[in-house]
Amino acid sequence: MKLKVRVLVLGIALFALLSLLILQFFRLQIVEGTKWKKRAMAQHYFTILEPAQRGTFWSNTSVKKGHPEIPQKLAVDIRKYHLYIDPKSLPQEHKKHISETLFALSLPNEVEKKRFMVQFDKSSRSRKLVSWMDEEKKKAIGTWWYPYAKAHKIASNAVYFVPDHLRSHPFGKLFGQVMHTVQMQKDEKTLRALPTGGLELSCNRYLSGTSGKRRLMRSPRHSLEIQQLLKEPQDGADVYLTINHVLQAIAESELEKGVKQCKAKAGWAIIMNPFTGELYALAQYPFFFPDQYPVYFAKPELMEHAKIKAITDANEPGSTMKPLTIAIALQANLERQKQGKPPLFHPSDKIDTSRGNFPGRGKKPLKDTHFHHYLNMNLALQKSSNIYCATLVQRIIQNFGDSWYRDQLQNRFGFGIKTNIELPGESLGVLPTPGKKHANGRLEWSLPTPYSLAMGHNLQATSLQMTRAFAVLANGGYLVKPTLIKKIVKTNEVLVDNTVSQDFPKVLDDEVVAQVVKGMKYVTKPGGAAVVGDIWGYTEVGKTGTTEKLVGGQYTDQRHFSSFVGFAPVKNPSFVIFVGMDEPKVGFVPGKGLNHRGSICCAPVFREIGSRCLEYLGVLPDDPGGYPKSDPRFNPKTADWYKETEEMKILYEQWNRKAH
Amino acid sequence: MGFLVRLFLCVLILGVTLYAYVSKHNVLTEARMRVPKLQQELSSIEEENVRLGFAIEKFENPLHLMELARKPEFSHLKHPYTTEIVVVELPKKEGEDRP
Numbered sequence: 101m102k103l104k105v106r107v108l109v110l111g112i113a114l115f116a117l118l119s120l121l122i123l124q125f126f127r128l129q130i131v132e133g134t135k136w137k138k139r140a141m142a143q144h145y146f147t148i149l150e151p152a153q154r155g156t157f158w159s160n161t162s163v164k165k166g167h168p169e170i171p172q173k174l175a176v177d178i179r180k181y182h183l184y185i186d187p188k189s190l191p192q193e194h195k196k197h198i199s200e201t202l203f204a205l206s207l208p209n210e211v212e213k214k215r216f217m218v219q220f221d222k223s224s225r226s227r228k229l230v231s232w233m234d235e236e237k238k239k240a241i242g243t244w245w246y247p248y249a250k251a252h253k254i255a256s257n258a259v260y261f262v263p264d265h266l267r268s269h270p271f272g273k274l275f276g277q278v279m280h281t282v283q284m285q286k287d288e289k290t291l292r293a294l295p296t297g298g299l300e301l302s303c304n305r306y307l308s309g310t311s312g313k314r315r316l317m318r319s320p321r322h323s324l325e326i327q328q329l330l331k332e333p334q335d336g337a338d339v340y341l342t343i344n345h346v347l348q349a350i351a352e353s354e355l356e357k358g359v360k361q362c363k364a365k366a367g368w369a370i371i372m373n374p375f376t377g378e379l380y381a382l383a384q385y386p387f388f389f390p391d392q393y394p395v396y397f398a399k400p401e402l403m404e405h406a407k408i409k410a411i412t413d414a415n416e417p418g419s420t421m422k423p424l425t426i427a428i429a430l431q432a433n434l435e436r437q438k439q440g441k442p443p444l445f446h447p448s449d450k451i452d453t454s455r456g457n458f459p460g461r462g463k464k465p466l467k468d469t470h471f472h473h474y475l476n477m478n479l480a481l482q483k484s485s486n487i488y489c490a491t492l493v494q495r496i497i498q499n500f501g502d503s504w505y506r507d508q509l510q511n512r513f514g515f516g517i518k519t520n521i522e523l524p525g526e527s528l529g530v531l532p533t534p535g536k537k538h539a540n541g542r543l544e545w546s547l548p549t550p551y552s553l554a555m556g557h558n559l560q561a562t563s564l565q566m567t568r569a570f571a572v573l574a575n576g577g578y579l580v581k582p583t584l585i586k587k588i589v590k591t592n593e594v595l596v597d598n599t600v601s602q603d604f605p606k607v608l609d610d611e612v613v614a615q616v617v618k619g620m621k622y623v624t625k626p627g628g629a630a631v632v633g634d635i636w637g638y639t640e641v642g643k644t645g646t647t648e649k650l651v652g653g654q655y656t657d658q659r660h661f662s663s664f665v666g667f668a669p670v671k672n673p674s675f676v677i678f679v680g681m682d683e684p685k686v687g688f689v690p691g692k693g694l695n696h697r698g699s700i701c702c703a704p705v706f707r708e709i710g711s712r713c714l715e716y717l718g719v720l721p722d723d724p725g726g727y728p729k730s731d732p733r734f735n736p737k738t739a740d741w742y743k744e745t746e747e748m749k750i751l752y753e754q755w756n757r758k759a760h
Numbered sequence: 761m762g763f764l765v766r767l768f769l770c771v772l773i774l775g776v777t778l779y780a781y782v783s784k785h786n787v788l789t790e791a792r793m794r795v796p797k798l799q800q801e802l803s804s805i806e807e808e809n810v811r812l813g814f815a816i817e818k819f820e821n822p823l824h825l826m827e828l829a830r831k832p833e834f835s836h837l838k839h840p841y842t843t844e845i846v847v848v849e850l851p852k853k854e855g856e857d858r859p
Contacts, residue, residue, distance in 0.1 A: 166845035174813050179807045234808070270817030349822035718842040 132408060147330065151291040152309030153177060153265065154737040155280060155336030157299065159345040160586060161381060164717055171346055174279060176392075177265035181238045187222050189258035195220050198248075202259070205241050206230045209383070231284065232266050267293065273387040275348050277408045278523065278584070281390035297406060299339065299584065302522050307597060309336035309542040333664060337590035342378035342583060342598075344644035347371055347713055351383035354708040355679070359385045362701035366662045368410045369709060370526030370563060370678040374571035374667060375606075377580035379521075380411060380675060380713075385662050389676050400439050409682070411521060414529040414560035415661040418698070419484045419629075421556030421697050423616050424569055426477060428508045430490040430612040432500060444495040447477035447615055453487040458494070459548035466490050466551055474755040477615070478748060482622035484629045484644070488556045493554040502534040505550055512579070513569040515561055519582045530560040556645055561647045566665055573616055573641075574667040577608035617641055617670060624666070625701070626747040627752070632701030635668050635710040637721035639740045642666020644698035649683070664702035668710050675713065678707045693726040 128136060152175055183206055190198060190456055199220045207216060209228050219227040238261055249256045267282045280298030291311050294302040310331030351369045358368040371381040386405045387750040396402045418714035433443035445451070454473045468486050472479075480488035494503050509515045509531060516531030524622060532544035532553075552558035559568075564582055571580050581604065589595040620641035626635040630644045642664055649659040662682040667673040679702040689695045714721075725735030725742075736742050836843055 166847050173813075173817065176810060176817070178810060178814055235811070268814060269820045270814050271823070274821070275824070346822045349826065353823060353826065412761050715839050716838050718845070720841045720843050 103448045123483070124351035125290075135239055136630070145317055145690050147313050149263070149291045150312035150314045150329065150331070150333045150455065151286075152265070152311050153335040154282070154293055154309065155307040155590075156267065156337045157304075158338060160340070160342050160378075160380070161344065163344045163347065167718070172341075174269065174275060174341070174345065174727045175281075176268050176269065176270060177264055178268045180232040180234060180266045181261040181263055182228055183233055183238075183241065183678060184258070184260050184262060185219065185229055185256070186225050186258045187220055187227055188225055189255045190220065191252075192255060194252060194254065198259070201244060201248075202229065202241065205244060206233060214296070224420055225606065228388035232264075232498065233261075267388050267390075271345060271349075272391070273389045274345060274352065275343060275382070276388035276390050277384045277406065278343070278382050279390065280388075280406070281393050292469040296390075296397070297524065301524050302587075303339050305586070306337040306339065306590070307524075310334040335591070337588050337595055339588050340586040342373075342376075342380065342584075343585050344380050345380065348381040348383060349537045350712045350716065351381040351709050352385065352387070353381050354705055354712065355385045356387075357708075358455055358679070358701065358705035359681065362681055362695055362705075364681040364701065365683040366405070366409065367681045367705075368563060368681070369680070369705065370410055370567045371675075371709070371713065372567050372582060372676045372678075374574035374580065374673055374676045375573070376601075377568070377582045378586070378598075379582060379584050382584070384409060384677055387488075407525065408523060409679075410563040410680070411519075411523055412562070413682075414527045414562050414565075415489035415649070415663075415680075416559065416647040417556040417561050417566050417663065418641045418661075419486075419556055420566055420570075420663055420665050420698075421480060421554070421559075422484060422489050423573065423620050423643055424509075424513055425470070425489045425493060425554045426481065427511065427573070427608055427612055428505065428615045429496055430615055431508065432483050432496050432607060434609055434612070436499070444499065445477075445492060447619070449476060450474045451476065451480075451488055453480070453485055453491070455487075458487065458490040458551040460551070466555075476751075478619045478622055479752055479755075481619040481643070482625075482628045482748065483752075484623075489554040493500065493550045497550050500547060502550060506531065506533060506545070507551065509559070514565055514579055515542040515559060515569070515573060519562075519568055521564060521582050522584050525565075527560075527562050529562055529565055532558060541690035545574045548560050551633065557647065563663070563680050564677050566663070567676055570665045570678070573613055573620075574606055575604050576610060577613045578604040579607045580604045619671065620666075621741050622745060622748060623740050627745060627749050630664060630699040630703040632699065632729075633666065633706050633728070634665055635707050637726060637733075638668050638710070638714055638719070639670040639723045639726070640666055640710060641670055642703070644703060646699075658686055660696045662696055662701050664696035664698050664706045666706055666710075666715060669719065671722070674696060674717055674719055675710075677705075677709055677713075678719045679709070 122443040151580055156176065157174040159172040159174055180181070183202070185202075187195075201218055203213060203216055216229060219229055228493055241259070241261075245259050246256055248254075249258065264286075267286070269276075269279075269281070278298050279346050280296050280300045282293035282295050282300055285294070286292060292308050295304050300307065310333065313330040351371055355367050355369045358364075365388060366384065368384040369381065370379060370383075372379050374461040384405070389407050393406070396406045430447075436750045451474065453468065453475050454471070455573050458466040466486050468483070470483065472483055472485060473486075475483060475485050475488050477488075479485075493505065510517060516529055518526050518528045521527070532543040532549055536544045537701060539545055549558050566581055568580060572578065581602070583598050585596060586593055586599055620643060620670070621639070623630050623643055624640060625631065630642060633642050633644070634640065643666065645663045647661050647664075648655040648657055649661055650656075651659060661680065661682055662684055664679065665676065667676040681696075681698075681701045684701045686696045688702065693700050694702060721737075723740040725733070726740050727734040727740030828839065
């Protein structure tokens with residue numbers, strides 16, 4: 101009986117124990133299963149982010165017709181290595197030898213030696229010794245380190261490398277300001293690159309891609325299962341630019357020469373396709389070397405060269421505004437014609453320009469740089485007359501009002517509104533509005549304002565806005581949208597496509613465009629304001645501009661912004677070129693004229709860029725006789741506009757000699 | 761006798777199948793062991809390719825090419841005019857999707 105009871109008790113006890121065990125299993129496996137599984141996984145595995153390859157920029161190699169070129173990258177991600185040590189795993193007696201050998205193999209720079217050596221004494225498991233080492237140095241260190249670690253029974257991973265991609269630029273400074281770069285240090289959480297500005301910043305969401313996840317086993321014994329890709333990294337999209345690297349190089353080299361020649365503070369140039377708004381080049385000097393960006397951001401005076409002044413800096417355009425003023429006046433003629441009224445003026449009208457009774461800057465009345473008694477439209481453009489343009493604007497506002505004139509500037513040429521180019525920091529410029537007040541309480545639009553606007557004063561426009569405005573004249577009257585991006589492609593999927601033809605608004609009538617372009621042809625011909633802007637062998641039109649800069653709220657005659665904008669060839673233009681010089685040296689150059697004037701410091705750069713770009717593009721010379729008179733290729737019979745220029749000269753002398 | 765033969769045949773087939781299975785597994789394991797090394801090699805070749813591409817592009821910097829073009833030995837070279845270029849369209853191959 102006793103035995104039976106004992107067996108029963110034992111059985112119950114065993115059953116209870118077993119039940120407890122099952123309960124415990126249930127608790128561990130079912131109730132808290134997720135928690136323990138997670139902990140176990142954390143003990144055996146760890147996950148790291150798998151960085152995605154950043155997208156790159158491609159040059160536009162399709163600008164030359166019939167010349168298929170090899171696709172050209174403007175930025176390349178190159179694998180480099182960071183050298184790390186685990187100071188705790190390094191035996192004290194070997195530290196000196198290891199540190200000295202590593203220093204000799206990796207960083208032969210005595211300045212860094214102290215910082216380098218200190219890392220070995222840190223109580224840490226991970227210290228970075230050297231950043232961005234190339235493959236050769238890594239191999240040299242590995243060849244020495246692994247046998248050394250084995251021989252002295254040191255953990256081989258006490259010295260290790262972390263691979264990373266360095267944004268590198270094969271063409272160095274080329275297109276530096278616009279493309280910019282990414283910081284050397286990446287975002288620690290996402291491993292994403294941090295852009296420093298320019299297209300890298302504005303296209304960052306396309307270029308970045310998405311990091312993947314890789315699971316690594318802590319034990320290296322299971323060599324086959326040591327790594328597992330949990331999530332595939334998605335590489336960033338590639339940006340196909342409208343910029344052509346050769347045209348960019350031409351613009352940069354000629355600009356550099358021009359800036360040095362006129363001793364300007366800075367200069368920039370734009371080359372744009374007038375029909376599509378595609379920018380072929382956007383150059384700026386002094387250059388910005390993307391690979392040396394920390395140097396620029398460390399010094400305020402250098403930081404200025406890291407921004408794209410053609411879109412961030414709005415300046416008064418000056419006389420380059422005059423063809424646009426005349427275009428508005430001609431357009432006003434058409435409006436009058438629709439209303440059944442006589443035109444405001446006729447291009448051949450002899451207009452008195454001797455009396456400058458228009459209110460000008462300050463208390464001074466408007467006047468021309470050189471005195472003229474009578475001018476017609478073509479002569480006014482050729483001689484860049486302020487009074488002629490002011491006369492036209494006077495007639496415009498008398499008949500249509502101030503607001504109408506202001507609206508024409510905005511709606512027809514895009515002043516006062518952003519071009520929405522794909523770059524950060526674009527300025528919208530300043531276009532005064534009647535009735536609107538400045539922050540200081542003064543009215544933006546006063547009595548002299550329209551006359552100032554007529555000659556490019558009292559408004560501020562970016563160089564890109566001016567280029568777009570001239571594109572209207574080059575393309576037959578369409579207001580294009582400037583762009584730097586042809587398309588953005590991510591693994592065969594086109595995310596952005598600007599290659600499809602767009603319908604741009606028609607803002608000028610054909611006859612208006614034809615008359616203004618005809619008038620502008622005299623500018624670069626003998627008797628014009630910018631003879632040195634003549635692209636020999638080709639037809640071209642252009643206009644110069646020189647304005648005083650505002651310093652401390654006052655205009656100064658010691659600092660100027662000078663420009664030249666034009667296009668070539670005249671029929672079916674290949675491009676519009678803008679050249680701007682910031683603060684060229686003020687002074688007289690014997691044999692040339694005033695150094696700071698756009699006709700002296702910018703027009704030759706326009707000619708050189710235009711000439712070389714047309715040659716590169718393979719454009720057939722359309723003015724084979726159009727060379728300087730001293731050139732044997734000069735032919736007065738075939739030279740474009742030679743006859744008309746001679747006639748203009750006679751007319752000018754008749755009108756102005758008679759008056760004298 | 762018949763039973764023993766059948767048993768022998770079964771064991772034989774089982775043995776051969778097992779051997780084939782283990783052998784295949786070995787081949788597979790060998791291949792799997794080679795994968796990380798090959799992957800590393802491929803990656804290093806790809807990186808080398810990028811580096812070489814970068815070096816070539818550096819050499820082909822348009823500014824550098826322009827400097828070369830100014831040298832007398834290349835003075836005979838010029839950009840052809842668009843009118844001098846003849847574009848030859850190759851006949852389409854069967855099934856080729858080319859505009």
